[in-house]
Amino acid sequence: MNGLARLAATPLGKAVGITRDYVLRMYYIVDEVPRRQRIPLTPVLLGVEYLVYRVDSLAERNTSVDLDAERNSDYEAFHTYKKAFEKVLRALGAWNEDVAFLVDEAERFIRLENATTSRGTVTRQDALALVELRPTDVRLLRAMAFALRGRPMDPATRDLLWPVEVLADIANDLGHYEQDVASGTVNVYAAFVELFGDAAAAELRSEVDRYESMFLDRLSALPAARRARVEQVCRRRYAAAVRPYPRIITQPPVPAPSSRSAGASPRKRAAIGAALAVGALTAAAYGCGQLRLPVVSPLLRKGRGGDHP
Numbered sequence: 001m002n003g004l005a006r007l008a009a010t011p012l013g014k015a016v017g018i019t020r021d022y023v024l025r026m027y028y029i030v031d032e033v034p035r036r037q038r039i040p041l042t043p044v045l046l047g048v049e050y051l052v053y054r055v056d057s058l059a060e061r062n063t064s065v066d067l068d069a070e071r072n073s074d075y076e077a078f079h080t081y082k083k084a085f086e087k088v089l090r091a092l093g094a095w096n097e098d099v100a101f102l103v104d105e106a107e108r109f110i111r112l113e114n115a116t117t118s119r120g121t122v123t124r125q126d127a128l129a130l131v132e133l134r135p136t137d138v139r140l141l142r143a144m145a146f147a148l149r150g151r152p153m154d155p156a157t158r159d160l161l162w163p164v165e166v167l168a169d170i171a172n173d174l175g176h177y178e179q180d181v182a183s184g185t186v187n188v189y190a191a192f193v194e195l196f197g198d199a200a201a202a203e204l205r206s207e208v209d210r211y212e213s214m215f216l217d218r219l220s221a222l223p224a225a226r227r228a229r230v231e232q233v234c235r236r237r238y239a240a241a242v243r244p245y246p247r248i249i250t251q252p253p254v255p256a257p258s259s260r261s262a263g264a265s266p267r268k269r270a271a272i273g274a275a276l277a278v279g280a281l282t283a284a285a286y287g288c289g290q291l292r293l294p295v296v297s298p299l300l301r302k303g304r305g306g307d308h309p
Contacts, residue, residue, distance in 0.1 A: 011053035019046045021237065022138040022168075027145065029233050030157065041148060044092060045141045051085055052106070052137045082107065089144070098143040098153055102136055109133035117186055127191040128207065131173070135165035160218040160230075163211040167238035170208060177246045193248050201245040208241050 007013045023045055028038055086103065089095045112133065116126050142161075146153040173180065173188045180187035192200040219231055 012050055014053050015046055015049040018049050018138060019141070023141055023145070026161075026164075026233050026237055027138075027142045030161065030230050031142070031145070033145065033149075037149060041145055044094070044148065045144060048085075048089070048094075048144060049137060049141060051081070051088070052140070092148065094144045094147045096143075096147045099140065099147055102140040102143055105133060105136045106140065109136055113186060122186070122191040122194065124192075124195060124203075127188045127195075130186060131169045131188050132166050134169050138165060156218070156221065160215065160222070161234070163214040163218075164234045164237060167208060167211050167215070167241045170204070170211075171238045171240035174240050174245060178249060181249050189245065198248065200248065204245070212238075212242065 008017065019042065023042065024038075027033070033041070082103070086095065089099060089103075109130070112126070113130060116122050116130065122130075139158075139161075142158075143153055170188055173190075176185075177187055177189050179185075181190050189200065189204060192204045196203045215234065219227060219234075222230060
C-alpha cells in the first residue's frame with residue numbers, strides 16, 4: 001500500500017473523502033449553499049467528520065466484543081468521544097434538535113453494528129437497518145451546516161436525500177466487497193451472500209430498486225428547474241448500486257493476523273487527544289461559539305448566479 005492509499009485509509013483520509021463526496025459534491029449543490037459560505041463551513045464539517053471516524057474506529061476494534069456487556073476501555077473511550085463531540089458542537093453553535101437527534105442515531109448505529117458483529121450473525125433486517133443508519137454521520141454534517149448558517153432544514157429535502165444516502169452506502173459496500181470480506185468488516189452485499197447465496201445480487205437489487213423508487217417519487221415533487229440538477233448529483237453518488245454486482249466470493253481469504261501491539265493504548269490516547277484538539281482548534285478559530293457567516297437576503301441570493309453551482 002502506497003503512502004496515499006495509507007493516508008486514505010486513516011480516519012483523517014476517510015473524513016476528507018466523505019466531506020468531498022457528500023458535502024462538496026452533493027449537499028452544497030442540493031441545498032444551494034452560496035460559495036462564499038462554503039469556505040468557513042467546510043473545515044468545521046471536516047473536523048467533525050474526523051471526530052466521527054475516531055468513534056467509529058472503536059467499533060471496528062471490537063467486532064467480537066459486545067461493548068454493552070463487556071465494558072472495557074473502548075466502552076469508556078466511546079462515551080468520552082460522545083461527550084467531547086457534543087461539547088465541541090455546542091461551542092461552535094452547531095447544536096440544535098436535528099443535530100441532537102442525529103447524534104443519538106449515530107450511537108444507535110454503533111451499538112447495532114457492535115451487537116451484530118459480536119454475535120456473528122446478520123439477518124436481512126439487520127443488514128438493511130445498518131445501511132439505513134450508517135449514513136447518519138453525513139446527515140449530521142448536513143444538519144450542522146444548516147445550524148451554523150442559522151437556517152432551518154427543509155423536511156422535504158431531508159426526506160428526498162434519505163434514500164440517496166442509503167443507496168450511496170450500498171454502492172460503497174459493493175465497491176469494497178472483496179476488501180470487506182477479507183477483513184471481516186460488515187458489508188451488506190456480503191451479508192446477502194451469506195443469507196441468499198447465488199440469489200444475493202437479485203435480492204439486494206430488489207432493495208436497491210425500492211430505495212431508488214422512493215427517491216424518484218420524492219424527486220418528482222421538486223420544481224422542474226431544479227429537478228434535473230438534483231437528480232444528476234444524487235445519481236452520481238449511488239451509481240455503483242445500479243451497475244452489475246461483484247462476483248460472489250465463495251472461499252473468503254483467511255484474515256491477516258492483527259498487527260496491534262502492546263503500544264496500542266498510548267496510540268489510542270493520542271488519537272483521543274488529536275480528535276479533541278481538532279475540535280478545540282476549530283472552535284477557537286471560529287470564536288468559540290459562533291461561526292460568522294454572511295447573511296444574504298433570499299432575493300439577493302436568487303439574483304446572484306455565481307453563488308450557486
